[in-house]
Amino acid sequence: MRGMRIAIVDEDKTDFSASFISQLKSLDPLDVAVMRRDSASELVRKGRKSAYVALRPGFGQTKGIFGQKATIEVGIDPSHQAESGYLQGLLNQAAFMQVQKSLFSPQGAREELQKVTKGEGIWNELNPDQRAAAGKFFSSAADFMGLTDSAASHGKDSASQSGMTMSAKIDVVSVADDAIRPRSAFEIYFPSGVLWALLGCAASFGISIVKERTGGTFMRLRLAPISRAHILAGKGLACFISCVTVCTVLLAIGNLIFGVRITNPPALVVGVVCSALAFVGIMMLISVLGKTEEAVGGAGWGILLLFSMLGGGMVPAMFMPPWLRTIGAISPVHWGILSIEGGVWRNFSPSEMLLPAGILLFIGVVGFSVGVTILARMDK
Numbered sequence: 001m002r003g004m005r006i007a008i009v010d011e012d013k014t015d016f017s018a019s020f021i022s023q024l025k026s027l028d029p030l031d032v033a034v035m036r037r038d039s040a041s042e043l044v045r046k047g048r049k050s051a052y053v054a055l056r057p058g059f060g061q062t063k064g065i066f067g068q069k070a071t072i073e074v075g076i077d078p079s080h081q082a083e084s085g086y087l088q089g090l091l092n093q094a095a096f097m098q099v100q101k102s103l104f105s106p107q108g109a110r111e112e113l114q115k116v117t118k119g120e121g122i123w124n125e126l127n128p129d130q131r132a133a134a135g136k137f138f139s140s141a142a143d144f145m146g147l148t149d150s151a152a153s154h155g156k157d158s159a160s161q162s163g164m165t166m167s168a169k170i171d172v173v174s175v176a177d178d179a180i181r182p183r184s185a186f187e188i189y190f191p192s193g194v195l196w197a198l199l200g201c202a203a204s205f206g207i208s209i210v211k212e213r214t215g216g217t218f219m220r221l222r223l224a225p226i227s228r229a230h231i232l233a234g235k236g237l238a239c240f241i242s243c244v245t246v247c248t249v250l251l252a253i254g255n256l257i258f259g260v261r262i263t264n265p266p267a268l269v270v271g272v273v274c275s276a277l278a279f280v281g282i283m284m285l286i287s288v289l290g291k292t293e294e295a296v297g298g299a300g301w302g303i304l305l306l307f308s309m310l311g312g313g314m315v316p317a318m319f320m321p322p323w324l325r326t327i328g329a330i331s332p333v334h335w336g337i338l339s340i341e342g343g344v345w346r347n348f349s350p351s352e353m354l355l356p357a358g359i360l361l362f363i364g365v366v367g368f369s370v371g372v373t374i375l376a377r378m379d380k
Contacts, residue, residue, distance in 0.1 A: 007043060008054075041175050059071040280367075285368075
């Protein structure tokens with residue numbers, strides 16, 4: 001896996017936390033951006049980041065290992081739960097490397113010995129006897145680490161030689177409020193199922209237009225006292241009604257049988273309508289990809305499957321390289337899933353719905369217009 005997009009929130013603002021962030025940036029699987037907590041949480045909630053990692057105050061004092069409470073907070077997008085364990089593994093890797101570099105070295109042990117002697121940080125909470133014992137430990141550790149450094153120079157890791165293993169203290173939280181966070185996998189993955197239904201409607205109606213043209217039905221309709229625009233508008237309306245009906249039925253089944261909640265009905269209505277309009281335009285484009293049913297069916301499904309793969313309908317985005325996830329933004333499936341998620345569990349506000357809804361409408365209008373223009377030229 002490469003390019004997992006995460007946001008880093010440094011609330012500790014110490015040299016240790018800055019060094020830990022640099023360690024995370026050096027890991028190939030992570031695409032790291034440092035920002036404020038509110039911005040990071042909002043980007044994760046909108047699906048633009050997989051997770052955020054917050055280094056809480058006190059992280060530098062505890063060196064990531066001595067704190068009684070979790071010092072690293074991971075806010076995860078509920079639709080990226082599969083990435084949570086992987087991210088925790090990378091955080092533990094970075095914490096181990098950082099602790100080894102800063103503490104389990106002669107210099108690090110001596111610096112910690114000075115803190116113990118002065119009673120700085122967490123060592124101030126210990127009584128004199130405990131501080132004395134800790135001082136002896138770090139004094140011996142400094143000498144011991146000096147010996148293991150010679151082993152490391154021969155290609156062996158000093159921490160491994162000492163038999164020590166570290167793991168960061170991590171607290172995983174959801175970025176969504178408890179009232180609106182997904183309660184099951186059905187709420188997360190049902191929107192992609194709805195988009196598959198829209199793909200089927202678009203392909204079926206696109207092929208039906210070709211079938212009417214090759215069978216002579218379209219010619220007979222052209223002889224009627226109606227214009228080509230009326231005929232194609234009727235086709236588009238029929239496709240739109242079918243798309244909305246299928247979406248409504250699927251969402252009703254999800255709600256009644258699988259417990260899929262509708263947290264924002266107005267946003268869901270906007271998402272369904274805009275997604276249906278987008279695929280009406282795609283339907284018209286598909287209908288002009290060839291002159292036979294076989295040609296249109298093959299080319300149409302080939303394009304639709306590509307849209308599905310790029311948009312996250314088939315392959316989870318976590319397995320895609322960064323450049324492919326960026327390209328996926330051109331897929332109407334991507335925006336359709338996001339708009340429906342906005343009404344199912346993301347609870348998008350009107351301003352948050354503007355981007356996916358606007359892009360879907362643009363796709364629908366452009367697709368329908370281009371398809372009608374090409375069809376008019378083919379009939380000449």
